[in-house]
Amino acid sequence: MSALLAWLLGALTAGLAASITLSESTLVVLALVLIFGPRGARPRAGWPLLGPVVAFALWTLVAALASARPWESVLASRGLLTLGAFYVVLNALPDARAAGRFASGLLIAVAIVALLSMVQVGFCPPGGTVESSHAAVRLLMRKCARARGFFSIYMTLAGVLTLVLISALPRAALGGRRSAWTVPAWLAGLLALGLTEVRGAWLGFAAGCAACTLGLRRRRLVLAALVLVLAGALALEPRVLERVKTVGSLADDTTRDRLAMLDAGLGLAIAHPLTGIGPGQVKNVYPTVASPEALRRSTSHLHNTPLQIVVERGLPGLAAWIAIWVGYFGAAWRVFRRIPPANEEARALVLGSIAGIAAFLVAGLFEYNFGDTEVLLVALALMALPFVVERELALDAADSAQLRE
Numbered sequence: 001m002s003a004l005l006a007w008l009l010g011a012l013t014a015g016l017a018a019s020i021t022l023s024e025s026t027l028v029v030l031a032l033v034l035i036f037g038p039r040g041a042r043p044r045a046g047w048p049l050l051g052p053v054v055a056f057a058l059w060t061l062v063a064a065l066a067s068a069r070p071w072e073s074v075l076a077s078r079g080l081l082t083l084g085a086f087y088v089v090l091n092a093l094p095d096a097r098a099a100g101r102f103a104s105g106l107l108i109a110v111a112i113v114a115l116l117s118m119v120q121v122g123f124c125p126p127g128g129t130v131e132s133s134h135a136a137v138r139l140l141m142r143k144c145a146r147a148r149g150f151f152s153i154y155m156t157l158a159g160v161l162t163l164v165l166i167s168a169l170p171r172a173a174l175g176g177r178r179s180a181w182t183v184p185a186w187l188a189g190l191l192a193l194g195l196t197e198v199r200g201a202w203l204g205f206a207a208g209c210a211a212c213t214l215g216l217r218r219r220r221l222v223l224a225a226l227v228l229v230l231a232g233a234l235a236l237e238p239r240v241l242e243r244v245k246t247v248g249s250l251a252d253d254t255t256r257d258r259l260a261m262l263d264a265g266l267g268l269a270i271a272h273p274l275t276g277i278g279p280g281q282v283k284n285v286y287p288t289v290a291s292p293e294a295l296r297r298s299t300s301h302l303h304n305t306p307l308q309i310v311v312e313r314g315l316p317g318l319a320a321w322i323a324i325w326v327g328y329f330g331a332a333w334r335v336f337r338r339i340p341p342a343n344e345e346a347r348a349l350v351l352g353s354i355a356g357i358a359a360f361l362v363a364g365l366f367e368y369n370f371g372d373t374e375v376l377l378v379a380l381a382l383m384a385l386p387f388v389v390e391r392e393l394a395l396d397a398a399d400s401a402q403l404r405e
Contacts, residue, residue, distance in 0.1 A: 002094070004033060004037075005030070005033065005092055005094075008026055008029060008030050008033065008092070009030075009092060009093070009098075009101075009102055009105070010105060011026045012026045012027065012030070012089075012102075012381075013102065013105040013106045013108075013109045014109050016106060016109070016160070016374075016377055016378050016381060017106065017109035017110045017112070017113050017149075017160065017164075018109065018113050018149060018150040018151075019150060020373060020374050020377075023374075023377055024373075024377075027084075027085050027088050027377075030088050030089075030092050031084070031088050034088065034091050034092060046387075046391075047087065048090075048327075048331060048387050049086070049324055049327050049328060049331070051323075051327075052320055052323035052324040052326075052327050053083055053086075053324060055320040055323065056317065056320035056321050056323075056324060057080045057083070059313055059314075059316050059317045059320055060077050060080060060279060060313055060317060061074070061077060062275060063275040063276050063278055063279060063312060063313040063314060063317055064076070064077045064278055064279050066275040066278065067275070067276075067277060067278020067279070067281055068277070068278065068281070068284075069278065069281065069284070070278070072278075072280060072281075073278035073279045073280050073281060075280070076278075076279040076280025076281075077279045077280075079371070079373065082373055082376055082377065082380070083380065085377050085380040085381065086380040086381075086383055086384055087384075089102075089380065089381045089384040090384040090387050090388060093384065093385075093388045095388065095391075095392050096345075096346050096349065096388060096389045096392045098388075099349060099384075099385045099388040099389065100171075100345060100349055102381075102385075103167060103168065103171070103349060103352070103382075103385065104171075104182070106164055106167075106378075106381075107164055107168045107182060107185050107186070107189070108185060110160065110161060110164045110165075110185075110189050111184075111185035111186075111188045111189055113149040113150065113157070113192075114147075114149075114161065114188040114189045114191065114192035114193075115188055115192075116140060116149065116150075117147035117148070117149045117157065117192040117195060117196075118147070118188075118191060118192060118195065119140075120140055120141060120144045120147060120148070120149070121144060121145070121146065121147050121195045123141070123144075124141065124144035124145055128143060128144065128145035129141065129142050129143055129144060129145075130142070130144065146195065146196055146197050146198075147192050147195035147196045147197075148196070149192075151374060154196040154197065154198060155196070155198050155201070155367055155369075155372070156372055156374045156375060157192070157196055158193060158196035158198035158200075158201035159198075159201060159360075159363060159367070159369045159372060159374070159375035159378075160374060160375055160378050161189050161190075161192060161193040161196070161201070162193065162201045162204050162205045162208065162356075162359050162360070162363055163356045163359065163360055163375065163378045163379055163382060164189065164356075164378065165186060165189045165190060165193065165205065165208075166205065166208030166209065166211075166212065166352065166355045166356040166358075166359045167352035167353055167355065167356035167382050167385075168182060168185075168186055168352060169186070169208075169209065169212045169352060169355065170212055170215070170216060170347075170348035170349075170351045170352045170355070171345070171348040171349065171352060172186050173212075173216055173348070174344055174345070174348055193205065198367075199366070200303075200363050200365070200366025200367045201363050201367075203362060203363065203365075203366065204359040204360065204361075204362040204363025204364075204366075205359055205363075207358055207359055207362035207363075208355045208356060208358055208359030208362070209355075211354060211355035211358040211359070212351060212352070212355040214351075215336065215347065215351040215354075216351070253295055256293060256295065257294060257295040257296060258303050258304075258366070259293070260290060260291045260293045260294035260295070261286075261290075261294070261299070261302040261303055261304070261307075262302070262304065262307065263291055264286060264289045264290050264291060264294070264302070265302045265304065265307040265308070265310075265311050266307070267289060268285065268289060268311045269307070269310045269311050269314075269315075272311070272314060273314055273315050274314045274315070274316065275313070275314045275316075275317075276310065276311055276312045276313045276314040276317060277311060277312060278312060279312045279313070280300075280312075281312065282299065282300055282301055282302060282308070282311065282312065283298065283299065283300040286298065286299055286302075301368035301371055302368065303366060303367055303368060304364070304365055304366065304367075304368065305361075305364035305365070305367075305368050305369060305370045305371075306318060306321075306322075306364070306365070308368045308370070308371065309321045309370070321370075325357070325361060328357065328383055329354065329357070331386065331387070331390070332350060332353060332354050332357075332386040333354065335350055335386045335387070335389055335390045335393070336350045336351060336354065336386070338390075338393055339389065339393070346389050346392075349385055349386075349389060350385065350386045350389055352382075352385075353382045353383065353385045353386050354386070356379070356382045357379060357382065357383060360375070360379045
């Protein structure tokens with residue numbers, strides 16, 4: 001049973017880095033194995049965050065049924081099933097050591113994709129795509145102007161890279177031979193993140209780095225290294241520097257379009273404060289409310305996760321969504337404070353999870369990453385790690401109490 005779980009977790013790490021089909025299929029098999037397979041000595045994981053998750057799911061269905069197109073909204077709500085990945089990963093990881101292996105495997109898989117992404121951009125012709133009869137070449141080199149790995153768009157790769165890099169940063173900062181291999185893997189991912197040219201992900205990455213320094217002993221060394229790496233990336237890649245210069249600039253078409261979406265979204269939120277317009281209805285409503293300044297008259301999302309949530313589900317839906325993250329950060333921080341200082345690996349694992357989710361939420365202010373299944377699955381997997389450590393701490397405390405008796 002343990003060997004089967006290990007193989008499935010390995011397949012999951014590969015899927016999270018490169019293929020939604022593989023990751024979703026593996027999660028389904030993992031869930032079936034956990035439900036119907038022999039339990040053995042696996043500890044019970046419980047149901048952390050169940051209250052806000054259920055509240056968010058139920059209100060999403062209420063908003064869907066109250067929308068102008070209820071059946072269409074109900075179908076759009078099927079993404080709620082993705083939230084179950086959090087509990088699958090939590091139950092599939094038996095202890096903190098397994099959680100560390102899972103996180104390391106995810107970094108390795110992402111680093112491999114990052115290297116392929118560099119090839120993708122480096123050999124991309126001026127036209128931005130390579131025409132070929134070979135399926136592998138078409139898969140990698142179609143739309144290759146910006147790094148996207150095996151995903152359909154560069155924003156997805158940027159979101160995955162941000163989460164994995166930030167979550168791995170505390171472990172990379174530990175130093176020593178056991179973590180030395182993480183440094184080149186981490187740097188490869190960082191360079192690929194630059195080549196995605198996704199500014200919202202860069203801001204999320206910066207926020208995640210700042211969150212990491214709150215619990216790192218070597219924070220000055222980490223900050224100095226990041227400054228040097230980012231300065232080098234900006235110097236070597238002119239396009240990256242140009243993208244940095246246009247962050248927040250009203251002369252930038254993307255910025256003006258996002259502001260138009262913000263204006264339209266706030267108007268919709270005010271007009272529909274209770275149940276919103278319904279999941280999946282932005283594509284139907286936005287063309288009728290978009291301002292003249294909007295460059296795109298049609299879109300399925302508003303490039304801002306909290307805004308998308310409140311527009312689709314109203315204020316109660318937004319409150320339930322926020323409660324999920326408040327509950328997570330509170331629980332994860334309590335776990336971090338309980339870990340003995342000598343157990344640096346467990347502390348780094350939990351801190352990486354906290355910082356990664358912080359980066360995810362900050363990046364979500366510029367992109368609807370909660371609706372990007374590939375990115376959300378990585379976030380949910382990382383969210384499970386502190387609760388795996390908490391379960392182990394509880395078991396250790398129970399064992400110590402029995403020994404004292």
